[in-house]
Amino acid sequence: MATSIALPIIRTRRPSPKLCSLASSSGKTSSSPLSNYDIFLTRDCLAYSKVKPAVNQIETRPCFQRDSLVKFCQKHGVCVTAHTPLGGSVANKEWFGSVSCLDEPVLKGLAEKYKKTVAQVVLRWGIQRNTVVIPKSSKSERLKDNIVVFDFELSEEDMGIIKSIDKEYRTNQPAKFWVINLYA
Ligand SMILES: NC(=O)c1ccc[n+]([C@@H]2O[C@H](COP(=O)([O-])OP(=O)(O)OC[C@H]3O[C@@H](n4cnc5c(N)ncnc54)[C@H](OP(=O)(O)O)[C@@H]3O)[C@@H](O)[C@H]2O)c1
Numbered sequence: 001m002a003t004s005i006a007l008p009i010i011r012t013r014r015p016s017p018k019l020c021s022l023a024s025s026s027g028k029t030s031s032s033p034l035s036n037y038d039i040f041l042t043r044d045c046l047a048y049s050k051v052k053p054a055v056n057q058i059e060t061r062p063c064f065q066r067d068s069l070v071k072f073c074q075k076h077g078v079c080v081t082a083h084t085p086l087g088g089s090v091a092n093k094e095w096f097g098s099v100s101c102l103d104e105p106v107l108k109g110l111a112e113k114y115k116k117t118v119a120q121v122v123l124r125w126g127i128q129r130n131t132v133v134i135p136k137s138s139k140s141e142r143l144k145d146n147i148v149v150f151d152f153e154l155s156e157e158d159m160g161i162i163k164s165i166d167k168e169y170r171t172n173q174p175a176k177f178w179v180i181n182l183y184a
Contacts, residue, residue: 062162
């Protein structure tokens with residue numbers, strides 16, 4: 001009988017085929033999860049690891065779509081989980097001088113059109129691009145709302161409109177928090 005065990009997500013800035021393989025060495029699993037692997041790290045992992053990564057949990061939302069990475073993962077059978085799908089608790093404006101995706105006028109307009117909240121539109125968009133979305137809320141009402149995203153569908157045209165609002169706004173900016181530019 002197949003069993004599933006929870007493994008720590010592999011979270012590193014360096015390609016680590018060894019880490020990717022570690023998970024399977026016990027014979028208890030045949031896949032491994034990744035987190036924050038960009039396209040190059042994912043490619044390296046796919047090329048060198050004996051164990052195929054099953055999931056890559058990355059930051060993505062309408063204002064930070066990362067289409068190339070998402071498509072690359074999906075093409076190679078790596079499920080994309082969208083972390084911080086709503087933009088996180090730290091306001092983009094405060095930290096990065098950018099607008100939070102929940103305040104994005106285009107998304108507000110679509111929320112009105114579909115009679116949904118902006119968060120629901122954002123989450124539905126994530127689902128329709130075949131990503132797993134993992135919003136967090138400390139409020140029970142919002143937890144309930146964030147699940148009611150399977151009773152409507154964004155039209156192809158509206159998916160196209162959302163595609164056009166990508167601003168490459170990243171909230172996960174180690175350079176801001178640690179004052180080290182990891183992407184240098
Ligand atoms: N792998 C990684 O590197 C990584 C990095 C960051 C996060 N994550 C994971 O991603 C998940 C979500 O992350 P997150 O909390 O940073 O981001 P998030 O879910 O995008 O945003 C959470 C924020 O949005 C608010 N919110 C939730 N539902 C809302 C709604 N319907 N309307 C308006 N605001 C709403 C929450 O406020 P209230 O609580 O007041 O509702 C909270 O401030 C977590 O499981 C986290 O562990 C992973």
